[in-house]
Amino acid sequence: MRSLRLALLQLVALCLLLTGASTDAADESAAASERKHCLSCHAIRGSVKKFSDGDQVSTYVDPKAFDRSIHRTLPCSACHEEFSSKHHPDRVFRTKQQYQVRESRRCLTCHPDEKINERPIHQSLLKKELAGQPRICTTCHSAHSAQRVRKGNVTTSEEQFCLRCHRYAGTMHFASGASVSTQVDTAEIANSAHRNLACSDCHFSFSPSEHPRRQFRSIREYRLSASELCRRCHFDKQTKMAESIHYSLVSTGRLDAPTCVDCHGGHAIRSMETDRLAIVKKCASCHRQVYAEYAQSVHGRALSDTNNADVPTCIDCHSSHSIRAARSASFHDAIPDTCGGCHGKKEVMAKYGLSTAVVKTYLSDFHGMTLQLHRKEIRNRQRPAAPLAVCSDCHGVHTIGRATGENAAVIKSNLLKRCQSCHPNASENFPDIWLSHYEPSLAAMPLIFILQWFYRVMLFVMVVGLVFQILLDIRRRLEK
């Protein structure tokens, strides 16, 4: 009996869908009268259906919304099969979910699995159902205001269209067996730098009319492919990135090396310039050991303690996109520039009582001078020059501390070992050749200071004297 009625209803619904307004007037008036009957109660706000667990749901149906819905021509009983103008059974459900699951089964009558499975979003829902998580159609499509899904006419923007599904927990499955949530946090989007972009600006080839099925072997492969899309706008960054150590690692098969989305995130993307601590934390997520060292350094502590805006974060030394291998000769040789970028700036160093002479004194000494010239001749070089001591060779790299007080003694005591790594026979006196960034003064380096001034005066006197003598000589001889 029941199955017969169900078949009849299906037929009615199908007829209504196919023939639209020109449907049989009798059926229409039957549907209209049933609707009028139901809405005499259900169009009034305030009444609720209670569940055994105390939860409840409003029984209100918005007639206007229903009139706009795709199901507007169906009689109420087409979906609410147990109800009619005459029957209004009192049903008992344990929970709201139980009720929703049950009502969702009704949708299958017209929308069988084979049909809805054409959409990838449904596939993931059906997989979940097999895993024990029941599907609830109304979560996405809503009940009385269900709209036509195709052609995108249901939403005012593409974002809204996509979010109709992606605001809910869906899953994307990979060949590796792993899966990732397809849920999009709308708050993330609202705060992101890309909040004015449409979904398909990044999710290229997706649109309200297209949702291609793609297969990735793993989450990682999916992320890598997602990063490829960034270059459509950020071509300059992508070009720099292509020179980086991270990119070359990826191209040699190290897929865990970071790409755009690993540092910048996906939907939560925003400018990283303002939050310098966040930059450091990003790098730290892979480079833990380096971070541990940096966090203890004079730079790292200033950043974490006072959010100091002058100390370098990772990207100030390593750059952000074109990150080179830090163990390469070219990176090593550029370190005086790297450090000098801040330590050569008077207005910055003055804040901390630091001298900018450190750069000048280094560059005018043997290592600094040789290094500068080596870098100029690098193109003509047959083989790389022997490495020359740079800032980090004495002061340390990520562990860098103050060069005054206790640390000065530590640096000094390590100096001989440092020297010996290139000058193996160096004795204890050897490190004293380097004047520790001091500009000679009578107090600090009397021997050198006196010699310097002796020769300056002597040269001046000699040149002035000679020129004077030559001019007098010429004058006297021409007088004759």
Add this chain to the structure above:
Amino acid sequence: MSADTSMATPRRIRRFSTYRIVEHLLLILLFATLALTGLPQKFHQVGICQSLILLIGGIDMARIIHHWAGVLFLLLAVEHIAVNFIGIVFRQWDPSLLITLKDVKDAIHNGRYYLGLLPNPALCGRFSYKEKCVYWLVLIGGIQMIVTGFMLWFPVLVTRYLPGQFIPAAKIVHSSEAMITFLLVVTWHLYEVILSPDVFPVNKGIFTGYMEEQQAARLHPLEGTERREIDADDLSEMSPEHRP
């Protein structure tokens, strides 16, 4: 001898032996090499010096050339001192470059002359006080640069016996002495032998070995009264009246 023939082929006197000519040529060569490879290192911040270093083949090549030119300069200095020591002590050579009391007097004399207090400059012998001055400054400066140059070349060895600060001190001495010698040569010496109205356009004596008699009489009027330096190989070439 008629006036015409003396105008066409003026009488020349032998001033420098072949040995001195070669010695001076070697000195010019080494001085130029050392200056060209050394001074750009001192003024390495200046663009043209960097270009010069790159032209030479890079700082490493410039240092190699400078070091080995320095070694040759050392040999030349050792040879010069040894030969002259032997010549003066054992062969009765005239120590004509020794600074004497007359040179001090000449210097004071010329000072007054330049100020217009005396009508004529001091008369000098084989070498004027100016020439002696250049000679001794170059020789003493050269020795200093050899010593400090080797200190800079072998800092590891040096600091095994001396405090570390000696190396930057040596660097100051080396580069300052280089500047003194270089400026002395390019201003005073080149003025005296090229630009001075006395010798203009150039005094070729040190290259040919000869000087015109008239010029010699003007530049070195007292030389005839002094003993000249005569090396064995010069005797045959010297005119009899100039033999001692």
